[in-house]
Amino acid sequence: MSSQEAVRHFHPRARDALNNPRIRQNFRRAMDGLMQKRATALQDHDTEALRDLGAAIRQRALSQLPDLLEQLEANCTRNGIQVHWAQDGDQACQIITDICQQQGARSVIKGKSMVSEEMELNHHLAEVGITALESDLGEYIVQLAEETPSHIIMPAIHKNTEEISELLHDKTGTQRSQDVDYLTASARAQMRQAFQRADVGLSGANFAIAETGTLCLVENEGNGRMSTTVPPCHIAVTGIEKVVQHLADVPPLLSLLTRSATGQHITTYLNMITGPRKAEEQDGPQAVHLVLVDNGRSDIYQDDQLLDTLRCIRCGACMNHCPVYTRVGGHTYGTTYPGPIGKILMPHLLGLEDTRDLPSASSLCGACGEVCPVRIPIPELLVRLRREAVDGDSSRPSVVRGHGVKRHWTEVGVWRAWAWLNSHPRCYRAALRLVMALRFLSPRRLGGWTRYRKAPRPAARSLHQHLLQRNRSSS
Amino acid sequence: MTSSDRIKLYPAKPEKVYFFATCLVDIIYPEAGLSGIELLEHAGIEVIYPADQTCCGQPPYSSGYINESRAVATKQLALFPEPWPIVVPAGSCAGMIHRHYPELFAGTPLAEQAEQIARRTWELTDFLVNVCHLQLQDRGQPRRVALHTSCTARREMGAADAGPALLRQLQQVELVEQARPTECCGFGGTFAVRHAEVSGAMVEDKLQALEDSGAEHFVTTDCGCLMNIDGHAEHKGSPVRGQHILSFLKERCL
Numbered sequence: 001m002s003s004q005e006a007v008r009h010f011h012p013r014a015r016d017a018l019n020n021p022r023i024r025q026n027f028r029r030a031m032d033g034l035m036q037k038r039a040t041a042l043q044d045h046d047t048e049a050l051r052d053l054g055a056a057i058r059q060r061a062l063s064q065l066p067d068l069l070e071q072l073e074a075n076c077t078r079n080g081i082q083v084h085w086a087q088d089g090d091q092a093c094q095i096i097t098d099i100c101q102q103q104g105a106r107s108v109i110k111g112k113s114m115v116s117e118e119m120e121l122n123h124h125l126a127e128v129g130i131t132a133l134e135s136d137l138g139e140y141i142v143q144l145a146e147e148t149p150s151h152i153i154m155p156a157i158h159k160n161t162e163e164i165s166e167l168l169h170d171k172t173g174t175q176r177s178q179d180v181d182y183l184t185a186s187a188r189a190q191m192r193q194a195f196q197r198a199d200v201g202l203s204g205a206n207f208a209i210a211e212t213g214t215l216c217l218v219e220n221e222g223n224g225r226m227s228t229t230v231p232p233c234h235i236a237v238t239g240i241e242k243v244v245q246h247l248a249d250v251p252p253l254l255s256l257l258t259r260s261a262t263g264q265h266i267t268t269y270l271n272m273i274t275g276p277r278k279a280e281e282q283d284g285p286q287a288v289h290l291v292l293v294d295n296g297r298s299d300i301y302q303d304d305q306l307l308d309t310l311r312c313i314r315c316g317a318c319m320n321h322c323p324v325y326t327r328v329g330g331h332t333y334g335t336t337y338p339g340p341i342g343k344i345l346m347p348h349l350l351g352l353e354d355t356r357d358l359p360s361a362s363s364l365c366g367a368c369g370e371v372c373p374v375r376i377p378i379p380e381l382l383v384r385l386r387r388e389a390v391d392g393d394s395s396r397p398s399v400v401r402g403h404g405v406k407r408h409w410t411e412v413g414v415w416r417a418w419a420w421l422n423s424h425p426r427c428y429r430a431a432l433r434l435v436m437a438l439r440f441l442s443p444r445r446l447g448g449w450t451r452y453r454k455a456p457r458p459a460a461r462s463l464h465q466h467l468l469q470r471n472r473s474s475s
Numbered sequence: 476m477t478s479s480d481r482i483k484l485y486p487a488k489p490e491k492v493y494f495f496a497t498c499l500v501d502i503i504y505p506e507a508g509l510s511g512i513e514l515l516e517h518a519g520i521e522v523i524y525p526a527d528q529t530c531c532g533q534p535p536y537s538s539g540y541i542n543e544s545r546a547v548a549t550k551q552l553a554l555f556p557e558p559w560p561i562v563v564p565a566g567s568c569a570g571m572i573h574r575h576y577p578e579l580f581a582g583t584p585l586a587e588q589a590e591q592i593a594r595r596t597w598e599l600t601d602f603l604v605n606v607c608h609l610q611l612q613d614r615g616q617p618r619r620v621a622l623h624t625s626c627t628a629r630r631e632m633g634a635a636d637a638g639p640a641l642l643r644q645l646q647q648v649e650l651v652e653q654a655r656p657t658e659c660c661g662f663g664g665t666f667a668v669r670h671a672e673v674s675g676a677m678v679e680d681k682l683q684a685l686e687d688s689g690a691e692h693f694v695t696t697d698c699g700c701l702m703n704i705d706g707h708a709e710h711k712g713s714p715v716r717g718q719h720i721l722s723f724l725k726e727r728c729l
Contacts, residue, residue: 011672018676323659327676361670363663363677364537366630380578386539393541395582406539415535419543422498423550425527432502448671452678453706456503463496463505467512467524 010357013332034320037263054256055375058311068210075213079275081288089119092293105199111227112136113204118336135223144171150330153316201227205238217271234285241310256373260315296349311374318368340368344381352402359385491521493561497568498530499698510725511564518607525554533571561596566628569598601634613645615727621690625697653688662703678707694720
């Protein structure tokens with residue numbers, strides 16, 4: 001993992017994004033559209049019952065995660081899929097590099113995979129002279145721009161058509177155009193050649209089914225199917241939490257995933273991969289590998305509350321509905337996964353040292369938790385991470401790497417004084433009387449608050465005082 | 476939370492309630508608290524105000540300082556010995572007690588008491604509509620208003636329908652809807668200070684939506700949102716100013 005120093009600086013990036021009208025407009029428009037689409041797609045369903053089911057399926061899978069992973073490995077192996085285990089991103093990159101080198105591979109075509117982003121695979125492959133080309137349109141755009149995805153489902157959502165047209169013109173010589181179909185066709189033509197040349201196809205996996213040893217890949221563009229069938233070797237890389245127990249667990253999760261993500265009832269493609277090409281088959285890869293990546297996930301698994309983080313099916317609905325994400329966009333977070341899920345996941349992957357500003361970057365409005373298809377209690381997990389960041393709960397030891405990083409004696413002192421005052425009602429009332437008597441002295445400037453608002457003024461008399469007088473006059 | 480947790484069982488209208496005013500009402504908006512008490516009395520309920528109440532403990536809770544939150548919350552637990560409902564004129568503080576006290580005290584000797592108090596805590600507008608079945612007679616001038624329901628009233632207390640139900644009883648009041656009514660105003664307690672720019676952008680958008688709705692005035696169900704949005708309206712010099720829904724109802728109907 002390269003230095004994550006840059007991740008720490010949330011505030012300056014947030015300021016830049018807020019002051020960039022194009023970013024503000026691109027995200028607002030896209031997120032409004034996505035929220036509307038989700039609502040429409042779910043209007044004829046008992047959404048809450050479906051979410052209950054989704055949560056139950058994911059909880060059941062996680063409750064037996066070690067067993068299911070062993071079962072998955074056994075069934076994949078039986079199907080001819082070679083299974084590899086990686087403790088962290090670097091190890092996963094090494095495994096993939098080794099497979100590529102055994103194949104004598106010079107080029108890799110990639111379907112969309114956030115785990116490969118998480119471990120910076122393209123960078124690792126480039127170091128050993130292997131070219132990786134992204135074939136998901138959004139990822140392709142982001143790769144051309146030498147950027148990172150700003151959204152887990154729609155990686156280039158921060159760009160509008162004009163910016164994409166300009167980029168394609170600069171990098172590939174495509175004519176400038178506002179015609180999305182033309183731009184897409186041009187990118188498609190470039191990719192066709194790459195698919196034919198590629199020695200290895202790489203993809204993620206949305207679900208890995210333990211009982212059948214099957215990998216599910218959900219996509220719209222067909223590039224996932226091309227990446228996994230055209231090159232002679234297919235490598236799927238995914239997190240260990242993606243396993244589900246039964247084949248029958250997939251339809252409800254798929255139903256939730258596509259509706260929550262893009263408001264689709266179903267995607268254009270659902271690929272179910274159960275092994276390499278068989279003797280009698282005409283196409284498909286000769287070898288299929290599955291790389292299962294831990295990268296901090298088994299640490300999350302140790303804690304009975306934080307465990308809920310691993311339910312995620314990566315639909316992105318939390319970011320689509322997040323008022324913070326909508327305003328600052330994905331790059332502000334500085335992490336592979338942005339938005340609410342990023343705020344609860346990245347501290348585990350990178351440690352709280354490097355993600356110190358993420359848990360607090362939420363008004364705890366609860367919009368994310370309300371739409372999460374698998375009912376991850378995101379606001380509660382944010383509060384838990386805030387607690388970890390300040391070592392704020394003496395009854396429960398902190399467990400997240402880098403815990404206590406936000407603990408400062410001044411803040412501890414303020415809260416202790418606050419707690420003392422609010423635990424001594426007579427002193428609280430005396431303090432209130434003092435505040436009311438000196439209200440003309442109350443500060444007009446209060447840091448960031450008064451940059452946007454007038455400072456609140458204490459009332460002339462507190463409710464306590466009003467009620468005391470009311471009692472006196474009535475008795 | 477599963478489907479079964481979402482079923483609310485409203486009690487029969489009680490003779491008495493405990494009133495937990497919240498610190499913001501006590502210090503900044505006492506008239507909202509007085510209005511709430513008068514509306515409850517108008518509904519024929521005797522209001523008990525435990526004088527030793529301070530704060531629900533939410534500010535340090537949301538900031539991660541659980542020890543301090545628990546210390547203050549422990550004091551509040553002792554204020555409600557009789558089985559009367561506890562009503563709170565703010566979704567966020569009601570949510571703190573109703574949703575978070577059980578977790579805050581889990582595994583401690585106070586766990587059962589916290590559970591029991593959580594169960595009888597209600598957001599006040601919800602209580603007025605669904606327990607008191609409050610009937611209002613509008614005596615005010617014609618007015619066009621927008622309502623901002625707090626995220627906690629909406630999502631933690633499931634009380635989003637109560638504000639509109641009360642306002643629709645007022646014959647001279649036209650309730651208009653702003654764009655994105657369910658979006659947060661950007662308050663979020665310490666969030667407004669720690670992430671001032673993001674919070675500022677959110678409140679700018681919220682006030683803009685309220686102004687664009689054609690409302691002359693807005694009301695909120697929570698003092699945090701009120702302090703945030705109205706504080707911004709005052710800063711901006713906006714003609715659209717805010718008020719707690721309880722103050723608004725009391726002014727027009729009592």
